[in-house]
Amino acid sequence: MATLPMPDRDALSPDAQAVYDRMVATRGRIDGMYRTLLNHPALAAHVSELGTYFRFGPSVLPAQVRELVILWTGRKCGAAYEWVKHFPVARQAGIPESVLEEVRLGRRPTELSPVQSAALDAADAALAPASIPQATQDVLEAALTRQGLIEIVVLCGLYRLIAGVLFAFDVPLPEGATQPF
Structure with a gap:
């Protein structure tokens, strides 16, 4: 199995902690996929930003x-x-x-x-x-x-x-x- 760690906030670098905190502030909590992506914090931030746009942001979709x-x-x-x-x-x-x-x-x-x-x-x-x-x-x-x-x-x-x-x-x-x- 090609699993990756799902790091807790405290195990992250300061930059990654900031990404984690932004995601939690919008979503309430993060698990699974986003925690896996936190192994690449910059990419996690971009993917999360697009997801946030659709779910919580200014998307025009009902x-x-x-x-x-x-x-x-x-x-x-x-x-x-x-x-x-x-x-x-x-x-x-x-x-x-x-x-x-x-x-x-x-x-x-x-x-x-x-x-x-x-x-x-x-x-x-x-x-x-x-x-x-x-x-x-x-x-x-x-x-x-x-x-x-x-x-x-x-x-x-x-x-x-x-x-x-x-x-x-x-x-x-x-x-x-x-x-x-």
């Missing part, structure tokens, strides 16, 4: 669209950790249980709004990789602006990157979590 795309990407990548971390956030955002269950099972939900459906089409294209169909782009630009369309693609890339870190370094599920897939 929470339901953001969380649906994250769970869809996590499921497509087989990243149980992403699912475990974002399932409660998706519920809180108001995504129906039936939709969450379909995604968990790896099936495309049928109970989606046109924007949610287009968001999953764009996610599929980003993950393929393939070109986003013009009709999908038109729906998303009309509903979420061009910035929202771009954010969906970058969000997929971020969570694919996170999945890569999780798998490459055998990051375990958060304590008490069970394998969802």
